[in-house]
Amino acid sequence: MSRCRDGRVRSRDEKRKSLYHGRRFPASVISCAVRWYFRFQLGLRDIEELLFERGVIVGYETIRRWCDKFGARFAHGVKATRRKPGTxxxxxxxxxxxxxxxxxxxxxxxxxxxxxxxxxxxxxxxxxxxxxxxxxxxxxxxxxxxxxxxxxxxxxxxxxxxxxxxxxxxxxxxxxxxxxxxxxxxxxxxxxxxxxxxxxxxxxxxxxxxxxxxxxxxxxALKRHLLRASLYRKQIAAPFAAWRRFTEITQVPSVF
Structure with missing residues (x-):
């Protein structure tokens, strides 16, 4: 424990730096770009174009660095949340x-x-x-x-x-x-x-x-062809909720 300038006790969680500390772009943009790159058949320039359409101007080399830095960490979070491996x-x-x-x-x-x-x-x-x-x-x-x-x-x-x-x-x-x-x-x-x-x-x-x-x-990647649309939307909500949790996004990103 340590104290802030105003005398308030600072907890360990407050002392820990954010996963995106020092980044110019918000967490919702970075996590979305990384997810698109590994989830879909998209190149770095494709993601650059998709972000530009949404008002985010970022180069594809920056997106490459995001994927290199955060890809392994997000994959580790995915493994921690998935069900127990089979026998x-x-x-x-x-x-x-x-x-x-x-x-x-x-x-x-x-x-x-x-x-x-x-x-x-x-x-x-x-x-x-x-x-x-x-x-x-x-x-x-x-x-x-x-x-x-x-x-x-x-x-x-x-x-x-x-x-x-x-x-x-x-x-x-x-x-x-x-x-x-x-x-x-x-x-x-x-x-x-x-x-x-x-x-x-x-x-x-x-x-x-x-x-x-x-x-x-x-x-x-759920087996969408085996699910009704309403059931698919219900089941895909859980992976998105887990993704927001280990990518430290506090709310559902609507628009960037």
């Missing part, structure tokens, strides 16, 4: 090309299709699989009951060397049989965004972008 992990990998070089993008999802984690790696060996297993374990609160992968041998070798996963049931499926569709289908939004961005380039920036892109996109 079955589906792991799959897909090749992506960065400046002409092949990289392996490993992704883990649960049986509900929720993305647990992703990792961009250069190799496809036991060490790479072990690194990915440890990363997914660190992001999940509990060990799974079952792990589903393709027939890549490095998964089994890496799993055997991790004590927490050594006795977990491991199911191998053939990639050509499309049995592991839960994980394979999770690559589609990444492929669509890759085409929209005309390919990924830098490995570190790609890892940072995809780590924020998956959680934020899924936070708002």
């Amino acid at each position: 079955t992990w589906h792991l799959d990998e897909v090749f992506v090309t960065l400046r002409g070089e092949p990289y392996l993008l490993c992704r883990a999802v649960d049986q509900h299709g929720a993305e647990l984690d992703i990792l961009l790696q250069k190799r496809r060996d036991k060490a790479a699989a072990k690194r990915f297993f440890k990363r997914v374990l660190a992001s999940c609160s509990e060990v799974p009951r079952k792990i589903v992968t393709d027939q890549l041998r490095s998964y089994a070798a890496a799993k055997a060397e991790i004590p927490a996963l050594a006795h977990v049931k491991h199911v191998f499926v053939k990639a050509s049989a499309r049995i592991n569709n839960r994980a394979e289908n999770s690559h589609q939004p990444t492929r669509e965004r890759e085409r929209r961005m005309r390919g990924f380039r830098d490995p570190e920036r790609t890892q940072a972008f995809l780590s924020s892109f998956g959680p934020i996109r899924q936070h708002f």
Whole structure:
């Protein structure tokens, strides 16, 4: 505790700086721009145009810096508010090309299709699989009951060397049989965004972008085709309320 100039006791919450401390634009503009970038198939210049239409003059490079600074933090908030991960992990990998070089993008999802984690790696060996297993374990609160992968041998070798996963049931499926569709289908939004961005380039920036892109996109991606319009509006209100909470927006932004 400390005292203000007027003698009033200042609480810890008052001493903590705002998430947007030092920013010229209000929180509603920044959080909206970041949400648009990770939620929709929009480029930075598209968001610049949308904001200009609403009377906000900001350059696309500023929007890029907002996404770099706040994207990971907002994605962490999304993960903290989502439901408990499922007990079955589906792991799959897909090749992506960065400046002409092949990289392996490993992704883990649960049986509900929720993305647990992703990792961009250069190799496809036991060490790479072990690194990915440890990363997914660190992001999940509990060990799974079952792990589903393709027939890549490095998964089994890496799993055997991790004590927490050594006795977990491991199911191998053939990639050509499309049995592991839960994980394979999770690559589609990444492929669509890759085409929209005309390919990924830098490995570190790609890892940072995809780590924020998956959680934020899924936070708002309800199965709209299965819901009536009134029910959809009712269910989508909860993700927006959670978004306003961890982005520290005190009220619903009507106009900028």
